[in-house]
Amino acid sequence: MESLSFPQFEARNSQVSVALFRNVANSGALKLRIISASTTEGDLGEAEREAVKFAFVDARLITSKLHLETAIYQAILADSQGALRTRTVHSEILYLLNPTHNITEAIRRYGVSETSTDVIVVRVDSPDVTPDEVQKKMETVVEATISPFGELENVTDWASIKRYYKLNGEVVIKEAAKNPPKEHAIIDEIVTSSVAMKSVMG
Amino acid sequence: MSSSTASARLLASSSLISQGAEAKVYKGTLTPGGVPIVLKYRFKKTYRHDSLDATLTKARVAGEARALLRCLRSGVNVPGIRMVDASEGILGIEWIEGNSVKHLLPSGAAEDVDGDEEVPTGLHAYTLEDYGLSADTLMGLIGVEIAKMHLADIIHGDLTTSNMMVRKASSQLVLIDFGLSYHSTLVEDKAVDLYVLERAFASTHPDSEPMFASVLSAYGKQVGKEWPALRRRLDEVRLRGRKRSMVG
Numbered sequence: 206m207e208s209l210s211f212p213q214f215e216a217r218n219s220q221v222s223v224a225l226f227r228n229v230a231n232s233g234a235l236k237l238r239i240i241s242a243s244t245t246e247g248d249l250g251e252a253e254r255e256a257v258k259f260a261f262v263d264a265r266l267i268t269s270k271l272h273l274e275t276a277i278y279q280a281i282l283a284d285s286q287g288a289l290r291t292r293t294v295h296s297e298i299l300y301l302l303n304p305t306h307n308i309t310e311a312i313r314r315y316g317v318s319e320t321s322t323d324v325i326v327v328r329v330d331s332p333d334v335t336p337d338e339v340q341k342k343m344e345t346v347v348e349a350t351i352s353p354f355g356e357l358e359n360v361t362d363w364a365s366i367k368r369y370y371k372l373n374g375e376v377v378i379k380e381a382a383k384n385p386p387k388e389h390a391i392i393d394e395i396v397t398s399s400v401a402m403k404s405v406m407g
Numbered sequence: 408m409s410s411s412t413a414s415a416r417l418l419a420s421s422s423l424i425s426q427g428a429e430a431k432v433y434k435g436t437l438t439p440g441g442v443p444i445v446l447k448y449r450f451k452k453t454y455r456h457d458s459l460d461a462t463l464t465k466a467r468v469a470g471e472a473r474a475l476l477r478c479l480r481s482g483v484n485v486p487g488i489r490m491v492d493a494s495e496g497i498l499g500i501e502w503i504e505g506n507s508v509k510h511l512l513p514s515g516a517a518e519d520v521d522g523d524e525e526v527p528t529g530l531h532a533y534t535l536e537d538y539g540l541s542a543d544t545l546m547g548l549i550g551v552e553i554a555k556m557h558l559a560d561i562i563h564g565d566l567t568t569s570n571m572m573v574r575k576a577s578s579q580l581v582l583i584d585f586g587l588s589y590h591s592t593l594v595e596d597k598a599v600d601l602y603v604l605e606r607a608f609a610s611t612h613p614d615s616e617p618m619f620a621s622v623l624s625a626y627g628k629q630v631g632k633e634w635p636a637l638r639r640r641l642d643e644v645r646l647r648g649r650k651r652s653m654v655g
Binding site: 209210211212213214215274275278279281282285286288372375376377380391394395397398399401402404405406407 | 472
């Protein structure tokens with residue numbers, strides 16, 4: 206698990222933990238648990254919401270660490286300005302990753318689903334919670350072990366990303382098609398920049 | 408900007424590298440120890456009415472970000488976008504390690520006293536040879552990059568040799584500062600863009616005619632069939648200047 210600090214944000218949002226889980230066994234059940242947690246009432250609901258208070262991101266659609274961190278930064282920034290388009294800073298990350306303004310679509314594409322085997326788990330929290338505690342909480346909900354983030358390069362599904370971002374028609378992508386590392390670098394820059402400027406996308 | 412916002416604290420932790428009439432430019436990081444980025448802060452203009460100022464600032468940050476993304480999608484070498492806070496007037500972009508073309512060409516940055524240049528890179532002043540480029544090759548890179556941008560119907564609006572950089576790692580030419588850019592398909596706008604660069608060359612670099620000729624020849628090859636019309640229009644613009652006559 207990796208930790209990032211953002212001292213410019215208020216304490217409750219200034220510590221971010223990110224972990225890549227591979228070979229996740231319970232993604233379908235996890236998705237159902239997140240859905241039911243959002244509608245359960247009373248103390249049980251509170252406890253369930255706390256247990257799944259993460260962004261669960263399908264790792265196939267992430268091109269690089271910078272791509273993910275950009276979405277995290279813009280999500281916390283939106284929260285700090287009272288400008289969230291979704292209910293929580295965690296769901297905002299999924300919203301920002303998707304190129305359209307459709308929240309349901311963002312969660313369906315970028316969130317955890319029955320077919321997800323590689324899941325990136327993100328927690329935005331206060332520095333009072335130690336990294337060990339966060340990691341334990343992650344490992345309690347996700348049935349898998351944490352892999353080094355560098356393994357992301359074996360997971361990224363470039364074809365889907367090109368489709369979602371409508372990049373197949375772009376000349377620069379076609380020209381680089383025979384050189385995958387170059388093509389991937391171009392796509393990574395386009396999607397990272399798209400996430401960064403989503404608030405002014407128009 | 409109130410000092411209590413996240414972006415104000417971000418700027419406070421960054422270092423100022425240049426200041427113009429429209430914006431201040433900082434070097435900073437989003438997270439301690441992270442990769443450096445450029446923060447372009449369009450500060451509040453007290454000579455404008457508050458709400459007009461807010462609207463204009465927001466629109467300009469948005470416009471610049473959109474132009475950059477359009478360039479990226481069209482394969483034009485520009486800095487990537489790293490963060491946007493339109494309500495505070497801040498655009499965070501990729502830090503390009505390298506030098507401006509102005510700095511690399513003869514008698515550009517040498518007597519630069521207007522402070523409109525990047526921070527000194529240390530003891531060693533970089534030259535074209537450090538990048539493995541000849542002046543002529545560099546002119547070709549400039550022509551090709553501007554042509555790619557114009558083919559995407561983006562007009563830069565402020566083409567100068569200070570607004571072009573050469574990346575240290577790849578010797579790639581990168582266009583920067585899209586603060587005055589806009590979208591247009593008109594031959595007129597593209598010709599004026601080229602004319603502005605020609606004037607900038609003439610006023611910044613002595614004996615620049617052959618250099619600018621190489622820029623144009625590379626530009627012409629890259630734009631293809633639109634070139635004859637563009638060249639004719641550039642000749643017209645040269646005769647009358649940047650502004651069209653308002654008469655008639």
